[in-house]
Amino acid sequence: MFYKKQKSWDMSASGLKASDITPKNLFDNRRQFIARAGKSAAGLGLGLGLGSIAGGQALFANPGAAQAAIALKGKPNMAHTLKSLGEPELTSYDAATNYNNFYEFGTGKSDPVENAVDFEPTPWTVVVDGAVANPGTYDYSDLIRPHQLEERVYRFRCVEAWSMVVPWLGVSLGDVIARLEPLSNARYVAFQTLHDPERMPGQNGFGLDWPYVEGLRMDEAMNPLSLLTTGMYGETLPNQNGAPIRLVVPWKYGYKSIKSIVRISFVEDQPPTTWNITNPREYGFYSNVNPLRSHPRWSQARERRVGDGLFTAKRKTLMFNGYEKDVAALYTGMDLKKYH
Amino acid sequence: MKHTKAVVFVACLVPLAWLFWLANTPGVGGSGLGANPQEFLNRYLGQWALKFLIMAIAITPARKLFGWSGLTRYRRMIGLYAFFYVVLHVTSYVVIDQTFNWPEIWQDILKRNFITVGMVCLLALIPLAITSNNAMIRRLGGRAWRNLHKLIYAIVPLACLHFFMMRKGIQMEPLVYGAIIAALLMVRLIPRRKQQGSNPSGRPRSL
Numbered sequence: 001m002f003y004k005k006q007k008s009w010d011m012s013a014s015g016l017k018a019s020d021i022t023p024k025n026l027f028d029n030r031r032q033f034i035a036r037a038g039k040s041a042a043g044l045g046l047g048l049g050l051g052s053i054a055g056g057q058a059l060f061a062n063p064g065a066a067q068a069a070i071a072l073k074g075k076p077n078m079a080h081t082l083k084s085l086g087e088p089e090l091t092s093y094d095a096a097t098n099y100n101n102f103y104e105f106g107t108g109k110s111d112p113v114e115n116a117v118d119f120e121p122t123p124w125t126v127v128v129d130g131a132v133a134n135p136g137t138y139d140y141s142d143l144i145r146p147h148q149l150e151e152r153v154y155r156f157r158c159v160e161a162w163s164m165v166v167p168w169l170g171v172s173l174g175d176v177i178a179r180l181e182p183l184s185n186a187r188y189v190a191f192q193t194l195h196d197p198e199r200m201p202g203q204n205g206f207g208l209d210w211p212y213v214e215g216l217r218m219d220e221a222m223n224p225l226s227l228l229t230t231g232m233y234g235e236t237l238p239n240q241n242g243a244p245i246r247l248v249v250p251w252k253y254g255y256k257s258i259k260s261i262v263r264i265s266f267v268e269d270q271p272p273t274t275w276n277i278t279n280p281r282e283y284g285f286y287s288n289v290n291p292l293r294s295h296p297r298w299s300q301a302r303e304r305r306v307g308d309g310l311f312t313a314k315r316k317t318l319m320f321n322g323y324e325k326d327v328a329a330l331y332t333g334m335d336l337k338k339y340h
Numbered sequence: 341m342k343h344t345k346a347v348v349f350v351a352c353l354v355p356l357a358w359l360f361w362l363a364n365t366p367g368v369g370g371s372g373l374g375a376n377p378q379e380f381l382n383r384y385l386g387q388w389a390l391k392f393l394i395m396a397i398a399i400t401p402a403r404k405l406f407g408w409s410g411l412t413r414y415r416r417m418i419g420l421y422a423f424f425y426v427v428l429h430v431t432s433y434v435v436i437d438q439t440f441n442w443p444e445i446w447q448d449i450l451k452r453n454f455i456t457v458g459m460v461c462l463l464a465l466i467p468l469a470i471t472s473n474n475a476m477i478r479r480l481g482g483r484a485w486r487n488l489h490k491l492i493y494a495i496v497p498l499a500c501l502h503f504f505m506m507r508k509g510i511q512m513e514p515l516v517y518g519a520i521i522a523a524l525l526m527v528r529l530i531p532r533r534k535q536q537g538s539n540p541s542g543r544p545r546s547l
Contacts, residue, residue, distance in 0.1 A: 306376055
């Protein structure tokens with residue numbers, strides 16, 4: 001006797017007919033329309049709850065964006081511009097969105113852009129728990145909306161000794177944490193990425209323990225540089241860059257900047273972090289960019305700036321990725337080779 | 341028969357030609373080499389070096405299991421091509437990745453274990469490459485030559501170890517290569533069948 005296994009997307013189960021489904025090209029056109037409208041029409045309410053969405057041309061909007069991203073505009077933070085960084089130019093949008101480490105979608109650099117195409121980052125909720133006065137399950141917009149969306153240009157340094165310069169859009173993590181009101185025994189903040197092998201096919205493979213987890217000491221999380229990020233280049237985050245919500249901690253190696261966050265926990269003890277679990281000798285909890293600490297796999301003294309010419313030499317890596325004056329005080333008296 | 345050798349010779353250059361094609365094709369980050377062309381070149385050449393090494397040790401199993409003895413005549417060429425791609429791989433590291441930064445290169449060889457292993461492979465391949473001609477076989481004598489070339493049984497697993505260690509975490513691809521190499525080496529442990537009749541090729545059987 002036959003029986004039919006019903007899947008959640010089975011149309012007969014939901015009473016949908018094939019003719020009810022919007023043809024994909026129409027759907028894509030709609031998203032492109034939204035993207036274009038968002039870039040041109042000021043104050044267009046898109047009902048997505050993104051506080052600062054739409055409203056004029058975004059500073060770094062990329063008209064050639066392949067993905068149907070939605071325009072997002074943040075207030076430029078003048079302390080973090082190309083000029084204040086002393087960098088001549090941004091990494092190209094194409095490079096920043098086609099060359100990614102996001103093992104949830106595969107280990108190759110172009111796997112994320114290929115495998116995350118169908119990932120649907122909305123709706124999205126974030127669980128806030130642990131030692132905090134306002135725990136709960138927050139809708140994406142409830143978490144982000146009360147805060148000022150800012151545009152900040154940061155250096156981004158991967159432990160694999162390559163780097164980029166990226167215009168992120170996000171809200172100060174410290175502001176969000178302050179609103180959530182951690183209790184006095186909350187000494188660390190732990191973050192968790194979505195664990196859903198059906199939506200993140202890389203989680204079917206082995207190599208890392210899923211879900212991906214990361215963490216910061218409370219004072220690191222409260223540092224004004226820490227950015228809870230929802231966009232880049234004037235648009236919402238592309239899926240391969242950690243949509244819809246990720247961390248950016250610019251003085252630490254890229255893997256600390258956890259993507260597609262679904263849980264923020266306030267904890268008393270130092271939380272486990274994925275790469276540290278995988279290989280503690282190579283990846284410490286702190287993972288501050290440190291050209292003086294010789295890494296077993298890559299010299300961290302130099303880095304390749306993505307976009308440099310084929311025969312351009314690597315450039316010198318800066319202590320704390322160039323954010324020494326902002327963060328060095330967090331580590332006064334610590335042996336940074338021991339606590340790497 | 342001369343023609344097939346020329347065809348194989350040209351076919352072995354296809355991966356290199358493909359690289360030049362990609363370099364002159366528009367793509368993300370300027371060309372088909374991607375956003376980090378230095379890394380791409382190095383990885384691509386290294387992977388082809390490993391593939392050629394595997395092809396070189398696959399020829400004896402192919403003869404043993406399937407009787408494809410005709411392949412043996414290409415073994416030297418395949419082996420030399422493996423060396424050729426290894427040299428390109430290392431050259432791309434020295435010239436393009438490190439831009440002749442010798443102190444950094446030396447530190448890499450000493451401190452990064454996967455690079456240490458890779459360098460051991462390179463050094464071990466050099467005597468094999470320079471003795472891959474008839475004059476050297478005559479000079480060394482068949483037995484000494486064969487013993488020297490048994491080095492390949494150590495080099496290929498080490499090259500795969502180099503690949504495995506280079507990747508972050510435990511990844512599938514180097515393990516697949518490793519399984520293939522293990523299988524190819526194990527075929528050699530199967531006892532040789534008694535020679536039936538004459539040896540049609542007239543050549544001495546090699547390892």
